[in-house]
């Protein structure tokens with residue numbers, strides 16, 4: 566409908582609760598990760614089995630740039646850590662800021678990063694579809710990876726080179742043979758807590774697994790994210806896609822656990 570949600574003053578995170586009252590719920594994301602988090606020795610390592618993953622396409626959904634995967638079987642799953650089942654990789658996408666500004670969603674001791682990558686997975690053991698899992702309290706698992714600026718990232722160019730193909734909202738283009746394992750930091754130590762999607766419908770269905778170690782990308786590579794537009798080719802307004810992040814939400818008594 567007309568006033569579809571977005572990231573501007575009129576349709577952004579501060580007014581999402583009008584159409585999505587769960588925005589004021591008890592397990593919303595993102596959150597700030599405090600300096601001291603309880604270490605849980607019973608938390609095993611997170612395992613990402615992406616060796617046979619099948620990327621399909623890259624698209625601009627008007628809110629982010631999304632790489633979609635074939636999730637018709639268990640070819641790419643994560644398991645371990647806080648998870649009781651394997652969760653299937655569905656898609657990954659990014660959140661970022663404006664030029665020279667930070668754009669992560671989660672913060673660490675009040676500090677933001679330049680950008681944040683979300684790898685979205687769903688519990689295909691308990692649920693028949695992603696949409697069904699997306700509304701269940703243990704339906705989704707999202708791995709969050711912080712991006713900080715520095716040298717060029719060796720593999721990110723395959724994604725940033727495809728950005729000009731998805732400049733406009735609603736555009737999609739083939740994107741095969743990409744394995745997101747190349748976007749992981751060397752160390753998989755993580756924080757984990759129960760939260761939600763960070764965009765509408767904001768379902769409280771996500772087990773968050775946030776990696777402590779950021780990956781490094783260059784300002785030039787991040788700049789290519791900002792060539793993408795929120796708006797469609799047919800719209801007269803051309804709005805650069807940037808600052809597509811929600812700010813930290815109240816913890817409301819939730820426990821955050823730390824792996825090693």
Ligand SMILES: COc1ccc(/C(C)=C/C(=O)O)cc1
Nearest residue numbers: 685696699762763764765766
């Ligand atoms: C069922 O509709 C959905 C729409 C968006 C999403 C995600 C994956 C949102 C987010 O990344 O915050 C899930 C389901």
Ligand SMILES: [Zn+2]
Nearest residue numbers: 658660683763
């Ligand atoms: Zn996200």
